[in-house]
Amino acid sequence: MSAVVSRIREPLITGNKTYHQITEDLVSPTEKTPTKEWVIGFIIAVSVLTFGVFCIIWTIWVGIGAWHLNRTINWGWDITNFVWWIGIGHAGTLISAILLLFRQKWRTGVNRAAEAMTIFAVLCAFLFPIIHMGRVWLAFFIMPYPNTRGPLWPNFNSPLLWDVFAISTYFTVSVLFWYTGLVPDFATVRDRAKGLRRKIYNVLSFGWTGSAKHWQRWESLSLVLAGIATPLVLSVHTIVSFDFATSVIPGWHTTIFPPYFVAGAIFSGFAMVLTLMIITRKLLHLEDYITIEHIESMNKVILLTGTMVGIAYLTELFIAWYSGYVYEQFAFFNRALGPYWWSYFGMMFCNVVSPQFFWKKSWRRNITLTFFLSIVVNIGMWFERFVIIATSLARDYLPSSWSLYSPSWVEIGIYVGTFGLFFTLYLIFVRVAPVIAIAEIKHILKTGGDQYVGENAPHHHHHSESHS
């Protein structure tokens, strides 16, 4: 890797870190007793998760009738949440795969947590297509397994089946990618650990010794996985968007959906990464590793994808008008001005207007504003999915069947519960694994550390050396 660093690049690691300090800073959270904040957070997360589990059991026990979906609006919060969580996951893959291929060094500060977020988000997402089934105990029918019923295969024409493959592939690759990155770090943790902990981390790190051959294989695998994961960034949400795009419902039947969904997914994913990282860097004192530079970079992505999403919204409106098709025209008219106008308004404001603040550099670098807007963006992206799913269904072809829908406490409980699941997993993650990829951050120390680059670095022009 070339180490030529532009002089205007800002350092990615501050605090004049040495390799040992990095190890200390990043491994120590897994070694200390949990902080009070962590314990409180964990208790809350588990409690919320428990309530979510209760609501899921309630749904399965009573039937989907525990929700307020109806004969017109057969998907509501369930699939909205599904798409929302899946979308959030996309940032992790993008950061780990595409940014790796593009040699974006700033990714090292956030990739570990973002990948973890991807996995947890996909888990939360995957829950919804399962529990939204009327007969969840027969969910295995969707798997193409050899059987004695003919054999009877699933319907390969159905986008829901494509979802099954897309999401399970996505999950598998994400886990592999994440874990591959963790192997050398687990070895680092192991090397400092004693007793049982050492044994466990030894197993987790697959007996990593740090030999050159290990590093070489590790690098190759990372690259191969990045190559596999890159198309997934585009394909998963494309296929999710097919759930809608291949239907006949006005507002769903739209060819723009694949790129629009992917942009939206990255948009919301980065917002979620920001929300998480701003909290994490604060609580784990990682300001030296997740710098304002990182935040600004991510805000740029948000600005870009947010604007893409905005263009998609306007394109939809234009095409609806241009189509001359009354159902399509009314679907969009109804979205904006109909009974769910507030959700359309919320979507437009949160997703299109709010990222525009980031045109201004000082606002991009403002942590408070970034934190606030990252949450606004995720609210907006939730609205987007709700707008697409519920408002399109609410008033489709036959006026006789038009309906309205608001969730029951069970539906809200399950959604809240997925936050419990997400944060429970995330809080466990920060306790057992280094939140920042130690090996990778060390990799960029010489090119990203503030003792080498940026304003504070000594200005000798030949500090750069080759790293393999």
Add this chain to the structure above:
Amino acid sequence: MKKQIDNIWIGQQDLTNDEEFINSAGKEFAQDQVEYYDMPAHLSGNRRDFLKFLGFGLGAATIAAGCDIPVKRAIPYVVKPEEIVPGVANYYASVYVNGGDYCPVLVKTREGRPIKIEGNDMSSITNGGTSARAQASVLSLYDTNRFTGPKEKDGASWVESTWEKLDGLIRAKLNGAKAIRVVTNTIMSPTAKKALEEFTTKYTNAKVVTYDPVSSSALLDANQKNFGIRAIPSYKFDMAEVIVSFDADFLGTWISPVEYAAAYAKGRKITNAEQPKMSRHIQVENHMSLTGSNADNRILVKPSEQGVAIAHLYNEIAGGGMSTSGLNDRAKQNLSKVAKELKAAAGKSIVVSASNNVNEQLMINAINNALGNFGTTIDWSKPSYQRQGNDADLKTFATDLKAGNVDFVIFWGANPVYDSAYGTDIAASLSKAKTSISMALTNDDTTDLCTIVTPTTHYLESWGDVEAKKGSFNIIQPTISPLFDVREAELSFLIWANSEGIDKTKDQPYYEYLKENWKNTVFKSQSEFGSFQGFWDSTVHDGVFEASVSSGPAYSSAEIGSNITKPATSELEISFFETVHMGNGQFAGNPWLMEMADPVARTVWGNYLAVPVNFDGVRTMVGLNDLKDGDLVELTIGDMKVVLPVIQQFGQMPGTVALALGYGRKMAGNTGSNVGVNVNGSLTMGADGPQYFNTNVSVSGKVGKEKDFSCVQYHHTIGVRGIDAETNKEINVDESALVFFDYFTGVKGFQGALTDRSVIYTSNVKDLKNSIEHLHEKRKEAQHLNEQQIYRGYDHLYTLGHHWGMHVDLNACIGCGACTVACMSENNVPVVGKHEVSIHHEMTWLRIDRYYYGDVENPNTVYQPMMCQHCDNAPCENVCPVNATNHSSEGLNQMAYNRCIGTRYCANNCPYKVRRFNWLDYTKADLWPINQPRLQEESIPFGADNLTRMVLNPDVTVRSRGVIEKCSFCVQRIQEGKLTAKIEGRPLIDRDVRTACQTACPTGAITFGDLNNKEGDLNARMESPLNYIVLEETNVRSTVTYTMKVNNRDQSFDA
């Protein structure tokens, strides 16, 4: 060698009975020294022990898992009845009768259980049509609230008794009684009348009091004066070119709606689109009734103006000189136009009224007489006995009872405490009668106050006869043995009268009595049959017998008094109306009818105050007092105050509100009790009986929100026209009302959002040519678009064999809803209850969408039966991840319930929104009953008991929780039809397969058949130029075809 087999030895040690060997023989590896691992003592054991434990564990688990599964009893016949073949249905002719409600039917029985009602097409009155009430009547047979035997009141509670004991007791009390009254609704049975006559002959102080829950007393009294006979003529709506109805809901509830609907539809169908002809129908009313919604023009008058409205027409046509002051000008103008139309169609018109004022009915008769309608469109040769109630008699009874002059009352199928205007009085003074007997099927508001219950049989368990019209006889034959210890009411009367015609040693004494009576009466009046047995067998088989009748009485004028309804000056008036599904409460206990959507308001489970709605000129539909659908209001009528929900009703006259009768029963079983409000106590008492309106009424503003507002249709119009206040131009106001928030831009809605949809096409009969051209252009465009697709479709697959399709004639559909109940009955569609309907969880496979169009203040209506369209390019099919819904080679869109996992994707992707999801365990089919939903607060959930389950159609799978279901085109009937044709060795014709909705329809609006059968009934219908396919441009290739709705509105009425 053989000898040694008995005692095999496998080694020398064995042969020598070596001790060590014998000891080790039981061990697993006897030859070798087996070293067991060191084991804790409590875990000692070897492989065999492990297998033993495994075996025991497995066995125990199997038994434990198996023992709680409920045992389903299936008991074979010991002696199989000759006529029953398991799996093959038997049909028996009978008659559905409930008071004056009448419908000759064929009862479908399976393995001895009646499960479905079909129309009897041999009937000259209904011609095979049915009503929702008739369709639902089979469910009442299996009502868990039915009395299981005679009961006596002990203090406040009922105790079981026996027939012997009660017969003795009753006879003793009858002998000592001063004044005996038998209170009934209309009785159309000649033999029942004979039985009552025997009873009143034996007990000379006994009188029969007959009334109808919704009175037609004045009509009968007027006819008595004009024709000397207290009956109702036969109206021939098919022969009428102009039909004027003053508030008479003759398509829904008035006298004989099934008969009238069929005839009416004949005059409304467009058979020749080149020279279209259809009758003109003008309805004079304040509330949008089912009949009014079908009318071409509605003339709005307040309920209190009905009298002067009739008088105005009477003056114009018959030259009367009645005062018409108080009639609104617009109505006056329009009625004058109607008079001209009527005169032009003299002899080919009908004027009817539901008025319960004798003078008003005399005017109607005079009008018809002046128009020469008697003898042409109104036939007196076969007068109808479908209403016989006499309000004066009931009033006398109530007065006598109150005065304590009646000491013995028998209520036979009548519930006057609830459904008469004297209910409060009767309830308060019933205890003054020493003995009060109810012969009800289930507990009702009157029965609850009686001292003895001698429950009668359901008509499906009874013998009986009916003479609904003079000379038109029917036999009621039982289709199942009485389920409980109950007895025909007629038999009870005969036993109490010690009738000589009753031989109690006989198995079915009333059957013998009935037969004997027929032998002496009907049999003698005919000459076709020589032997009585032949005559009887034929009549029982056919269910109908037509005796020849002589010509009827002629009109003789009678003096018309000036006492007609006086227009009131009050600001607000309320009218009370009967609905198709509730009657005046007689049907409140029937879950199918309770959950049947009101055809007009589309509400279920309760009566909703219909308030007028108008357009504010901007973008809001404003109800009376700013009320919106589902708002609770306080309604004050006289001194009665009730809180009830409202529904904005298009076509409701400003200054009036309306409320359905039949709700708010206190005692109507698990389903009907305390649903809605009872307004029978608020009827105005006129000179001739109760008047179905009140002028002393006020409606408050919104006082709350109905908890479970249950209306199956939130959006009511397909576009109605009105004036935009700003531009003063005519716009489609409902399209403006679709805007909820305009971002302060003043956006006025999306003109064309509703009217440009290819859902409904309408036309005035005068514009038909242009409209058909327009329709064909639209269709051509849609078809052109569809041809541009890359999707080629599979149409070629359906050109061979059968290709099922349907045709629905919107000009014949009157919206009565018989098909929707028939569908529930045929296909085991569950009832879900009010709360579930309120969140749009209704399960109906077939619904009738009702749309208003035209003028916002006084719109026309179109009814559109909507069921699965069995699209040949079905969007539901390709999205199911597990192939649970797929297409048959005959073009059917099929559901494999067992395969369905309930993703509901198909339901989302259905453009017609006809797919229904089992949100809860509605059919109570789950193994564990813990999560069964209830309709009301019933202890055993509806449908969870074995009695109610007897009504299920065994040919149709009961669906479990979590699966999608929908109209199957009655695939079980298709299969049956195919088998019939195959057994008879001939090609299938369209008549072999008739869907449940098709057979139920009284007007023949639905035709089902094989699109590949070019000679079939369906293809004959497919030739109409009015045909269209709903949402044709979506290229889903629906196989259901509808016709353009044509009206004969005179626009000048709106001026």
